Amino acid sequence: DAKKPVFAFRETPRQMPARIPLELRQSGDWNELYGRFGEAEAKHQASRCLDCGNPYCAWKCPLHNYIPNWLELAREGRIHEAAALAHETNPLPEVCGRVCPQDRLCEGSCTLNDGFGAVTIGAVEKYIADRALADGWRPDLSRVVATGKRVAVIGAGPAGLSCADRLARAGIEATVFDRYEQIGGLLHFGIPSFKLDKSVMATRRDVLEGMGVKFRLGVEIGRDIGLDTLLAEFDAVFLGLGSYRYTDGGLPGQDLRNVLPALPFLVQNGRLVHGEDEVDGKPIAGWEDHVALPDLRGKRVVVLGGGDTGMDCVRSAVRLGASRVTCAYRRDEANMPGSAREVANAREEGVQFLFNRAPLALLGEDGDVTGVRVAETQLGAPDAQGRRNAEIVAGSESVLAADVVIIAFGFQPDPPEWLSAHGIELEGNGRIRVQPAASGCGSRKKVAADARLPFQTANAKVFAGGDSVRGADLVVTAAYEGREAAAGIVKLLLG
Ligand code: FAD
Ligand code: SF4
Numbered sequence: 001d002a003k004k005p006v007f008a009f010r011e012t013p014r015q016m017p018a019r020i021p022l023e024l025r026q027s028g029d030w031n032e033l034y035g036r037f038g039e040a041e042a043k044h045q046a047s048r049c050l051d052c053g054n055p056y057c058a059w060k061c062p063l064h065n066y067i068p069n070w071l072e073l074a075r076e077g078r079i080h081e082a083a084a085l086a087h088e089t090n091p092l093p094e095v096c097g098r099v100c101p102q103d104r105l106c107e108g109s110c111t112l113n114d115g116f117g118a119v120t121i122g123a124v125e126k127y128i129a130d131r132a133l134a135d136g137w138r139p140d141l142s143r144v145v146a147t148g149k150r151v152a153v154i155g156a157g158p159a160g161l162s163c164a165d166r167l168a169r170a171g172i173e174a175t176v177f178d179r180y181e182q183i184g185g186l187l188h189f190g191i192p193s194f195k196l197d198k199s200v201m202a203t204r205r206d207v208l209e210g211m212g213v214k215f216r217l218g219v220e221i222g223r224d225i226g227l228d229t230l231l232a233e234f235d236a237v238f239l240g241l242g243s244y245r246y247t248d249g250g251l252p253g254q255d256l257r258n259v260l261p262a263l264p265f266l267v268q269n270g271r272l273v274h275g276e277d278e279v280d281g282k283p284i285a286g287w288e289d290h291v292a293l294p295d296l297r298g299k300r301v302v303v304l305g306g307g308d309t310g311m312d313c314v315r316s317a318v319r320l321g322a323s324r325v326t327c328a329y330r331r332d333e334a335n336m337p338g339s340a341r342e343v344a345n346a347r348e349e350g351v352q353f354l355f356n357r358a359p360l361a362l363l364g365e366d367g368d369v370t371g372v373r374v375a376e377t378q379l380g381a382p383d384a385q386g387r388r389n390a391e392i393v394a395g396s397e398s399v400l401a402a403d404v405v406i407i408a409f410g411f412q413p414d415p416p417e418w419l420s421a422h423g424i425e426l427e428g429n430g431r432i433r434v435q436p437a438a439s440g441c442g443s444r445k446k447v448a449a450d451a452r453l454p455f456q457t458a459n460a461k462v463f464a465g466g467d468s469v470r471g472a473d474l475v476v477t478a479a480y481e482g483r484e485a486a487a488g489i490v491k492l493l494l495g
Contacts, residue, residue, distance in 0.1 A: 004075065008047040014117030015045060025194070025349055028319045030273045032098070032197045033345065037127040039077065045120045046075040052111050057121060060109035062480045063089045063096075067106060067121055074128055083132030086125060087139055091165035092158055092204065092479050094133065095187060097126030098196050100476050101308075101339035133203055138210050139169070147171040149493045152234040154178075154221045157185020158475045159240030159466025161208065162482030163489075168211040170490045175234070176213060179220035183208075185242055187475065189267045192312050194319070195342075198274055222418045231422065236461050236489045239424075239432060240482060243467035245414035248407060249304070253362030256369040258294050262309045262408035268293045269316055294404055297321035302372050302400050304328055304359050305408030311342040313406045314351040325351045326400060330358040330377050330390040358390055360397065362405055371399045411472040425458040431471055432457060432464040437484050453492055455485035463489055 005011070017035040025033070037045065049071040057067045066085055073082035086093040102108070102122040110118035149172045153160045156178035164174035182188045184201040205215070221227060230237050246261050248254060270276075272293070301317040303310050306329030317325045327346070329336060332355045336343060347353065357374040364370055376396035379388040413430040420426070425433040435452040455463045465481030467473055 004047060004051075004072070008044075009050065009112055009116050009119075012044050012048055014048070014112075014120060015041065016120055017041070017123055020194075022348065026318060028321065030193045030319060033194050034098075034123065036130060037123060039131075042124055042127045042131075043075050043077065046071040046124050048112065049075075049119050050111055056109035056111065057106040057119075061106045062474075062476045063483070065089045065093075065106070065125075070128060071119065071121070071124060074124055079128055079131050080135070080137045082128045083137055084140070086128055089483075090125075090479065091162040091483060092475070093125050094129035094200055094204070095158065095196065096476050096479065097122045097124075097129060098200070099187075099191060100474070101341070103340045105476070133207065138207060139165075141169065141211055144169060144171045146173075147494060149173070149235045150175065150233075151236045151238060151489055151493075152177060152230040153238045153240065154230075155185060155240035155242060155466070155468075156180070156183040156215065156217070157240055157242050157466060157478060158187060159242075159468075159478040159482035159485075160185070160238065161204065162479040163238045163240065163463075163465065163486045164208060164213045164482075165211065166483050166486030167489065168208070168213050170486070170494065172235075172490065172493065174213050175216060177216045177219050177221055177225070177230075179218070179223075181218045183215060183217065185240075189270065190263060190309075190312075192266060192270060192316055193273060194315065195312070222416050227418055227422055231461060235493055236463065238482070238485055238489065239419075239457070239462060239464035239468060240466045240478070241413075241416070241432075241464075241468040243411045243413045243472045245412040245430070246407075247409040247412060249359065249409050251359055251362055251407075253364055253369065254407070256362055256364040257367050258369045258404045259362055260294075260404065260406045262303075262305070262313050262406055263411070265293065265406055266309070266312055266316060269320070296404060298323045299403040300324045300326075300401055301404045301406065302326045302328060302402040303406045303408055304372070305410065306331070306336040306338055307408065307410060308338050308342065309410070310408035311338045311346050313408050314346050315342075315349055317404075317406070318346075318349045318351065322404075326354060326402075327351055328354045328357040328359060328372065328374055328400065330356065331379060331388070332356055335379070335387065354400070356390070357400075358392060363399065369402060369405050371401045372405055373397060373399050411467075413468050413471060415468070422462065423459040424462055424464075429471070432469050434464050434469055434485075435488075437481075453488035455481060455488050456492070460492070 051068045055068050070082040070085045106121045107118035153176040156176050167174040301322040303313045314327050356377045358377050360373045376393040377390040380391040434455045437454045463485040465485040466478035
């Protein structure tokens with residue numbers, strides 16, 4: 001193809017794909033916010049890459065994707081080769097291109113993220129994978145030799161799917177079990193469709209099935225089938241169970257009507273948006289003690305928490321017709337855990353942010369929530385993770401009026417009891433204990449060599465990865481751990 005113009009980054013500004021107009025978003029449009037690049041736009045944006053010998057973007061990507069290489073293939077229009085190369089490291093490129101917090105990862109480290117504007121790495125990754133898959137391109141497994149080995153994967157989230165993909169590439173048959181009726185884990189039941197359209201997971205299921213991966217959905221391990229059965233029937237087991245115990249903050253007044261935990265709110269709403277359930281005020285399966293979804297039209301909604309889940313809640317509330325949506329967060333904007341891009345989108349959609357506000361209690365009348373008592377905070381000394389503690393400022397209390405309050409304080413692992421019966425050990429905080437990767441995700445930390453393989457649990461036949469090992473984190477780190485655990489399983493079974 002034509003020689004790469006060296007200074008394309010100066011002539012071609014950074015440009016994201018077009019977004020759904022604001023007025024549509026504010027009147028209930030649930031389509032993906034960002035559209036897709038056309039071929040010319042993708043080539044232009046890919047041509048901005050400097051191919052700077054030591055690609056910081058690839059180092060910062062937890063999967064260490066070959067970013068400059070597939071950007072160059074995209075620039076040359078060699079999309080199927082670009083897709084094959086993207087899949088070499090990333091089993092879910094179309095998903096990561098959509099939901100990774102690129103501003104903190106690859107794009108945040110791009111040399112051009114210094115006045116010129118980082119290369120739109122995520123949007124090009126999405127373009128490459130979407131275009132190739134729509135053309136009918138599929139991973140080439142024609143040289144893979146079946147080994148006769150079989151592995152059970154528990155959990156069809158990004159960790160489990162990535163593990164299954166790598167096992168299939170090694171000629172090992174993977175059977176993925178999930179208690180839900182769709183694959184994706186939080187990609188389907190959690191992340192709203194304005195960030196990730198659900199058809200994306202349907203396509204990925206088709207790809208994986210084409211690679212020989214089997215799915216047994218609507219099956220809960222520990223209830224419908226025991227781990228002992230899987231250990232007897234399969235050569236190894238991978239646990240990608242996720243992290244679902246929600247942190248409620250222990251605030252007084254949490255049992256008032258219209259106080260909702262974030263995930264059931266998002267899951268139930270997602271089901272309604274996709275026509276998977278009826279509205280009729282039914283409680284959410286598995287969360288019967290908690291909520292039925294209230295009608296948010298014309299309501300004042302306060303969301304407590306500033307992570308990705310909180311951002312998904314505020315932006316869903318906007319689309320559901322709330323008259324005012326406020327996000328209260330106990331630290332300042334610079335210390336918000338959510339992606340800066342998502343915060344900017346929420347702000348544009350009309351969400352008000354109250355930083356340095358800690359909730360003290362939920363207030364109510366006749367059993368209905370009416371507001372949140374908050375206090376102002378200032379940032380104090382850093383905690384064990386290096387994050388500065390939010391300290392209450394004496395005498396700064398005020399009340400935020402609210403008709404609905406959504407609590408989005410995050411999630412903790414909730415390991416099932418049956419793990420310990422099979423010798424699988426836990427860390428003190430409930431995370432599954434595994435042998436760390438030889439070089440940690442995104443780091444080059446060396447660990448002492450011992451007999452165990454990366455991501456192997458205390459039971460040699462069982463591996464684990466994703467949120468159930470790391471605690472609630474990111475899609476890309478779950479994909480990394482699923483990939484690396486599969487490498488360990490391959491080593492265990494095939495040497
Ligand atoms: P999960 O995706 O949770 O999947 C675990 C699966 O295991 C589930 O399907 C569950 O049903 C199944 N399972 C568990 N136990 C059993 C059992 N006993 N039997 C059968 N099946 C079982 N990350 C990002 O990178 N970008 C984002 O924008 C982003 N937004 C988010 C928004 C929300 C609302 C939430 C909650 C999280 C978000 N995350 C985001 C985080 C990301 O979704 C998770 O880190 C990621 O999905 C973890 O992957 P996983 O495979 O470990 O677990
Ligand atoms: Fe960037 Fe995520 Fe893609 Fe890695 S997987 S290149 S971090 S968008």
